[in-house]
Amino acid sequence: MFEMVAFILFSVLTITMFSITVLTNNALYALSSMAAGMIFISAFFFLLDADFLGAVQIVVYTGAIMSLYAFGMMFFDSLSTVNEKIKNPRLVFLLSGMIALVVVVIFISPVIGENVTANYPVNPSYGNSVDVGLVLFTKYLVPFEVAAIMLLVAMIGGIVLAGKKMNESYSEMKEEEIDAKLELDALEKDVK
Amino acid sequence: MEKYIYIALFAPLVGSLVAALFSMQPKTVFTGWFTSFMLAVSMFASLNLLHFVYTTDTVLHTKLFDWIVIGSLDIPFGFVVDQVSVVMMSVVTVVSTMVHIHSIGYMEHDKGFNRYFSYLSAFVFSMLVLVMSDNFAVLFIGWEGVGVCSWLLIGFWYHKDSASWAANEAFIMNRVGDLGLLLGMFLLYWNLGTLQYNEVFATIGTLDNSLLVWIGGLLFLGAMGKSAQFPLHTWLADAMEGPTPVSALIHAATMVTAGVYLVVRSNELYTLVPEVGYAIAALGAFVAIFAATMALVNNDMKRIIAYSTLSQLGYMFVAAGLGAYWVALFHLATHAFFKSVLFLGAGNVMHAMNDELDIRKMGGLHNKMKATSIIMLIASLALAGIFPLAGFFSKDKILESAFNADAYILWGVLWVTAGLTAFYSFRLVFKIFFGKQNYSDADFHPHEAKSFVIAAMIPLAILAVIAGWFEHSFIDFVTKTLPTWEASNTASSTIWILILVTTAVAVGGIALAYVKYYKGDGFSKEWENNAIYKLLINQYYIPAFYDKFISKPYYAISVWIFKMIEVKIIDNAIDGIAHIIFNAGAKVRPIQSGNLSTSLRLMVGGLIMGLVFALVLAVL
Amino acid sequence: MTLNAYLILSTLLFCIGLIGVMRRKNVLMLFFSTEIMLNAVNIGFAAISKFHGDLSGQMFAFFIIAVAAAEVAIGLGLLILWYKRTGSINLDDIQGMKG
Numbered sequence: 067m068f069e070m071v072a073f074i075l076f077s078v079l080t081i082t083m084f085s086i087t088v089l090t091n092n093a094l095y096a097l098s099s100m101a102a103g104m105i106f107i108s109a110f111f112f113l114l115d116a117d118f119l120g121a122v123q124i125v126v127y128t129g130a131i132m133s134l135y136a137f138g139m140m141f142f143d144s145l146s147t148v149n150e151k152i153k154n155p156r157l158v159f160l161l162s163g164m165i166a167l168v169v170v171v172i173f174i175s176p177v178i179g180e181n182v183t184a185n186y187p188v189n190p191s192y193g194n195s196v197d198v199g200l201v202l203f204t205k206y207l208v209p210f211e212v213a214a215i216m217l218l219v220a221m222i223g224g225i226v227l228a229g230k231k232m233n234e235s236y237s238e239m240k241e242e243e244i245d246a247k248l249e250l251d252a253l254e255k256d257v258k
Numbered sequence: 259m260e261k262y263i264y265i266a267l268f269a270p271l272v273g274s275l276v277a278a279l280f281s282m283q284p285k286t287v288f289t290g291w292f293t294s295f296m297l298a299v300s301m302f303a304s305l306n307l308l309h310f311v312y313t314t315d316t317v318l319h320t321k322l323f324d325w326i327v328i329g330s331l332d333i334p335f336g337f338v339v340d341q342v343s344v345v346m347m348s349v350v351t352v353v354s355t356m357v358h359i360h361s362i363g364y365m366e367h368d369k370g371f372n373r374y375f376s377y378l379s380a381f382v383f384s385m386l387v388l389v390m391s392d393n394f395a396v397l398f399i400g401w402e403g404v405g406v407c408s409w410l411l412i413g414f415w416y417h418k419d420s421a422s423w424a425a426n427e428a429f430i431m432n433r434v435g436d437l438g439l440l441l442g443m444f445l446l447y448w449n450l451g452t453l454q455y456n457e458v459f460a461t462i463g464t465l466d467n468s469l470l471v472w473i474g475g476l477l478f479l480g481a482m483g484k485s486a487q488f489p490l491h492t493w494l495a496d497a498m499e500g501p502t503p504v505s506a507l508i509h510a511a512t513m514v515t516a517g518v519y520l521v522v523r524s525n526e527l528y529t530l531v532p533e534v535g536y537a538i539a540a541l542g543a544f545v546a547i548f549a550a551t552m553a554l555v556n557n558d559m560k561r562i563i564a565y566s567t568l569s570q571l572g573y574m575f576v577a578a579g580l581g582a583y584w585v586a587l588f589h590l591a592t593h594a595f596f597k598s599v600l601f602l603g604a605g606n607v608m609h610a611m612n613d614e615l616d617i618r619k620m621g622g623l624h625n626k627m628k629a630t631s632i633i634m635l636i637a638s639l640a641l642a643g644i645f646p647l648a649g650f651f652s653k654d655k656i657l658e659s660a661f662n663a664d665a666y667i668l669w670g671v672l673w674v675t676a677g678l679t680a681f682y683s684f685r686l687v688f689k690i691f692f693g694k695q696n697y698s699d700a701d702f703h704p705h706e707a708k709s710f711v712i713a714a715m716i717p718l719a720i721l722a723v724i725a726g727w728f729e730h731s732f733i734d735f736v737t738k739t740l741p742t743w744e745a746s747n748t749a750s751s752t753i754w755i756l757i758l759v760t761t762a763v764a765v766g767g768i769a770l771a772y773v774k775y776y777k778g779d780g781f782s783k784e785w786e787n788n789a790i791y792k793l794l795i796n797q798y799y800i801p802a803f804y805d806k807f808i809s810k811p812y813y814a815i816s817v818w819i820f821k822m823i824e825v826k827i828i829d830n831a832i833d834g835i836a837h838i839i840f841n842a843g844a845k846v847r848p849i850q851s852g853n854l855s856t857s858l859r860l861m862v863g864g865l866i867m868g869l870v871f872a873l874v875l876a877v878l
Numbered sequence: 879m880t881l882n883a884y885l886i887l888s889t890l891l892f893c894i895g896l897i898g899v900m901r902r903k904n905v906l907m908l909f910f911s912t913e914i915m916l917n918a919v920n921i922g923f924a925a926i927s928k929f930h931g932d933l934s935g936q937m938f939a940f941f942i943i944a945v946a947a948a949e950v951a952i953g954l955g956l957l958i959l960w961y962k963r964t965g966s967i968n969l970d971d972i973q974g975m976k977g
Binding site: 069070073077080081084085087088089093096097100103104107110111114115116118119122123126127130131134135138139141142155158159161162163165166169170173174184185186187188197198201202206209213216217219220221223224226227228 | 879882883884885886887889890891892893894895896897898900901902904906907909910911913914917920921924925927928930931932933934936937939940941943944945946947948949950951952954955956957958959961967
Binding site for chain 2: 901903973975976
């Protein structure tokens with residue numbers, strides 16, 4: 067009972083938030099409603115006894131990714147809204163509707179196997195975090211490490227993409243060289 | 259002997275094809291002489307065959323190849339040389355050779371010289387196919403071939419509107435007749451299962467009478483188209499737009515006699531339905547007097563001769579309709595000789611008078627063109643039926659056959675026509691060659707034609723004189739295939755009286771023409787205001803009738819159909835298909851635009867299709 | 879709630895994300911929509927994991943989150959470079975693959 071109420075409430079909220087994200091013209095509204103939607107999705111995870119996942123969702127998605135987007139949006143000229151005129155809005159809704167219909171039909175139809183044996187069964191005596199940790203660091207160790215490397219690469223990539231010239235290191239220069247460099251940069255800026 | 263058949267048949271075709279090679283080039287005399295030579299070869303082969311069939315009484319059959327073999331339909335491309343066909347072959351090849359040689363002189367200044375000879379030889383080839391065939395289907399091939407070649411030849415000077423119009427008229431009227439011929443052939447095949455002459459005529463007695471009447475009538479309809487019987491006659495006079503030697507060949511000796519040949523060939527059919535034969539004879543008599551009256555007042559030299567051809571064709575059909583088939587064939591042969599030489603002589607006159615056709619503007623040419631004048635005189639005498647020339651024998655026999663069949667009205671009509679024939683043919687000759695000169699010396703410088711041209715006309719003139727004397731051998735020869743006929747109903751004294759009466763009316767006609775045109779100045783001008791004169795000079799207003807009631811409504815219907823059906827329905831349907839494809843292409847073009855939104859949408863579309871496909875596969 | 883309810887919810891959110899992907903011309907908003915789609919799939923995985931008592935679903939969801947994070951970092955970096963070069967983040971202006 068309690069679960070059903072929570073489910074319906076959060077689902078309505080999530081759908082509303084994400085609809086605002088895709089339909090509004092204002093970028094700031096889109097960003098805020100997206101962040102809210104992420105939080106509500108973590109509520110779903112908590113409902114589904116996936117506590118660790120819910121926490122990770124809040125921390126990573128809402129905390130890191132949304133703030134990344136926020137920084138990115140500050141970078142662009144968001145006041146000038148991009149012209150969102152599309153030629154055939156009905157086509158868009160038609161396509162999505164058809165996908166929804168087909169997938170729902172797939173899900174509801176008795177195509178999904180009934181007797182599925184679990185690969186890594188949940189052990190109810192441990193908490194979810196312990197369970198996840200047990201499986202993650204034993205059975206999924208290699209993907210875990212690879213994911214770590216991927217994140218490292220992404221980080222370096224992000225820095226390289228967004229940064230300026232990096233052949234000079236401030237930490238290795240002396241005080242006077244840093245001052246001279248700053249004056250040169252200011253002069254260049256005036257010339258431009 | 260079979261090789262002579264093939265030589266006779268294919269020599270003109272070889273000549274035509276060789277001449278066709280040169281058709282786009284300016285005149286080379288070689289084509290004229292080569293085609294004439296080929297035709298002379300064909301003539302000798304035909305005469306050789308004539309001699310062979312005459313002396314040995316054998317009928318030659320040969321088959322070139324199996325033409326149509328489908329199921330039970332078996333039509334070979336075969337030829338038969340029996341007495342009838344060898345007579346036709348000889349007549350056709352002799353006249354054609356002379357016409358070819360004459361044309362070398364007549365067409366000497368024409369730009370389309372080579373093309374002309376190609377067409378002419380092709381025509382002779384088609385006519386030979388027609389005459390030598392041994393079944394109705396190959397006859398039809400030759401029939402159509404002569405139709406096409408006559409269209410090509412009548413419209414030879416195609417840049418003249420009147421010529422191409424006349425050619426179309428000839429072809430279309432022939433087509434109307436061809437429909438009848440085809441229907442007759444279909445009826446024959448449907449009921450008898452074969453189109454070979456010998457098989458058809460052996461079993462034709464088994465069909466019932468009404469069917470035979472239909473077949474006979476339909477075959478005669480085909481003959482009407484080709485031989486220009488009323489009401490399909492207007493094309494013959496208009497066909498004078500072509501070169502004169504063409505008229506000599508086509509409208510005197512060959513194409514127009516194809517209809518008579520068909521009736522003669524189908525004699526076993528027509529003897530079974532004498533009522534159809536009588537109708538044919540009645541129509542023939544009507545045409546004879548109808549054409550003769552129109553020739554009385556006409557002032558166009560070639561038209562007069564054309565109407566006289568029409569009239570004589572009527573005579574031939576009277577004979578054929580009344581069962582005297584050999585008489586029709588005999589008149590066909592003699593008529594071919596004297597009519598073709600008349601046309602050739604007219605060609606000489608035209609050549610001399612700068613293509614002038616109006617006889618009122620000629621006169622007194624005898625002194626300048628002695629040879630042509632004498633030859634035309636001889637031919638006109640033959641046409642009028644004066645003893646001992648060829649026309650006398652054949653025309654007389656026709657009158658006898660009419661009298662013999664107790665068809666006194668027919669006899670009377672033919673008798674009056676004989677007088678008219680004599681009158682107008684001598685009117686023509688006197689007005690052109692004798693009497694006072696109606697042209698100014700400054701405009702025209704008439705001169706005789708070249709000697710080889712006259713030399714080509716002389717054999718025909720000689721034949722026009724002597725052909726009648728071979729009547730008895732002709733009868734013996736031809737009646738081996740055709741039924742015999744004699745004037746058995748009439749006493750021999752009556753026959754002599756008939757001959758005298760006919761000769762009297764012919765001489766009377768000549769005398770009237772002599773008085774009026776040689777001595778005098780023709781009829782006075784007041785005659786031209788007469789209503790009858792107006793009727794005759796406008797050809798009984800029949801061409802005007804056809805134009806107003808048939809040509810114009812048909813044209814209007816065609817235009818209406820074009821606008822409604824062709825443009826609106828058919829064109830729009832085809833254009834619609836093209837538009838659909840074009841627009842489909844335009845719609846699909848965004849795939850290549852490089853726009854990411856479009857690509858994403860297409861991706862989603864593809865995803866839908868994949869999901870549906872998987873669902874369907876899982877359900878099935 | 880039954881598994882079907884969660885799966886239908888997941889589908890709906892996925893389709894909403896799809897609408898955004900197809901509709902948006904601003905590249906940044908396009909990335910938002912992509913994130914929505916990824917989250918919808920996450921819900922699906924977690925639901926299946928709960929209802930079949932299997933932890934594999936949650937593992938998948940973790941890795942999806944990790945990948946999403948990396949993708950956002952690089953994606954934004956590239957977008958910034960593009961903006962510096964052309965001054966516009968309109969999707970219609972990125973037509974390098976035309977023809």
